[in-house]
Amino acid sequence: MTRNIFYLLIATLVLLGSAMTYQTTAAKRPAHHTADGFRNPHLEPLKRSPFAYWRMRLFGNDDWADNERNVHKVPVAQKIADLKQPAKSVHITWLGHASFLIQQDTLNILTDPHLSDRASPFSFAGPKRLAPMPVTFSHLPKIDYVVISHNHYDHLDEATIKQLGNDPVYLVPLKLKAWFTSIGIKPDRVLELDWWDKRQFGPLTITATPSQHWSARGPFDRFETLWATWHINLGKTSVWFAGDTGYNPIQFKEIGSRFSSIDLALIPIGGYAPRWFMKRQHVNVPEAIQIHKDIAAKNSIGMHWGTFQLTAEPIDEPKRLLDQAAKNGTLKPGKFTTMAIGETRILKTN
Numbered sequence: 001m002t003r004n005i006f007y008l009l010i011a012t013l014v015l016l017g018s019a020m021t022y023q024t025t026a027a028k029r030p031a032h033h034t035a036d037g038f039r040n041p042h043l044e045p046l047k048r049s050p051f052a053y054w055r056m057r058l059f060g061n062d063d064w065a066d067n068e069r070n071v072h073k074v075p076v077a078q079k080i081a082d083l084k085q086p087a088k089s090v091h092i093t094w095l096g097h098a099s100f101l102i103q104q105d106t107l108n109i110l111t112d113p114h115l116s117d118r119a120s121p122f123s124f125a126g127p128k129r130l131a132p133m134p135v136t137f138s139h140l141p142k143i144d145y146v147v148i149s150h151n152h153y154d155h156l157d158e159a160t161i162k163q164l165g166n167d168p169v170y171l172v173p174l175k176l177k178a179w180f181t182s183i184g185i186k187p188d189r190v191l192e193l194d195w196w197d198k199r200q201f202g203p204l205t206i207t208a209t210p211s212q213h214w215s216a217r218g219p220f221d222r223f224e225t226l227w228a229t230w231h232i233n234l235g236k237t238s239v240w241f242a243g244d245t246g247y248n249p250i251q252f253k254e255i256g257s258r259f260s261s262i263d264l265a266l267i268p269i270g271g272y273a274p275r276w277f278m279k280r281q282h283v284n285v286p287e288a289i290q291i292h293k294d295i296a297a298k299n300s301i302g303m304h305w306g307t308f309q310l311t312a313e314p315i316d317e318p319k320r321l322l323d324q325a326a327k328n329g330t331l332k333p334g335k336f337t338t339m340a341i342g343e344t345r346i347l348k349t350n
Helices: 002-014 052-059 158-164 177-182 251-258 285-294 317-327
Strands: 087-096 099-105 107-111 145-147 169-173 190-193 198-201 204-209 229-233 238-241 262-268 297-303 336-338 344-346
Touching: 087 297, 145 204, 169 177, 169 204, 177 190, 190 198, 251 285, 262 285, 285 297, 285 317, 285 336, 297 317, 317 336
Parallel strands: 107 145, 145 169, 169 190, 238 262, 262 297, 297 336
Antiparallel strands: 087 099, 087 344, 099 107, 198 204, 204 229, 229 238
């Protein structure tokens, strides 16, 4: 029991409870800024303690699936492509959870890279990787750019960033640069962006776009750094990476209206149960489908499932629900699918 409580305390750092009261924003301040941090402009704050997740998990009445026993239900690629070979067209490789390698010619981009055994501040305890890591660093090409959606441990892994080092340019939400420099990343390798800020690197344009989420690395720094989704324009094709988000009917429609084309969207489909607790900041499958429609994505891939157990749903339920949606006509077949961990796909733009 003592060991389980310790693990749950660590999990609290990964998925702490929802927001406390926001401060009133000044008239000239963007709607998502506060005097000392950030807020969700389309979401009323909850007065929930930093340890609400721990109380819910330890003392709640919700059933939690035994995902360690059922991890065999997560598809894993039997053969890994040679990722160091230049990709003539856009290639997408799912590395698990929210980590993707996006490649075009000799350009290599990582999203929320996480190649550690645990989503935790500790290497010896905390939510552990259930499905195996498909690659090691020796399999990866030289990484040019990394986009980070927010600072939760399952999306921002210190050991992975340290291994990537100062080779990539890191694009991060506001106020997150200090964390990178504190672990040895040079300041000129980290670019902070607010929502709708963009940076251009030759034919590549990367834009920070809104999401409905939050940030924290511990109990007392919530909302101090921004969270974001990312639009990655590769020239002739574009990819939108959703990181982690809840749903509202405003922000994603705005994203869809601002970009003439999104060829591929990477959208979370897991991390949603129990719904009464997770709803505001984690989409379920129907809401993920609505995001796919709101942004008018030509194709989408479901992520944020099958890798770590952070929430209560069965490990394969997000994939099953997405497949059912295609069968019952909620989705056009083949337009919103999932990948095997370690699988590489060629981006089709038709």
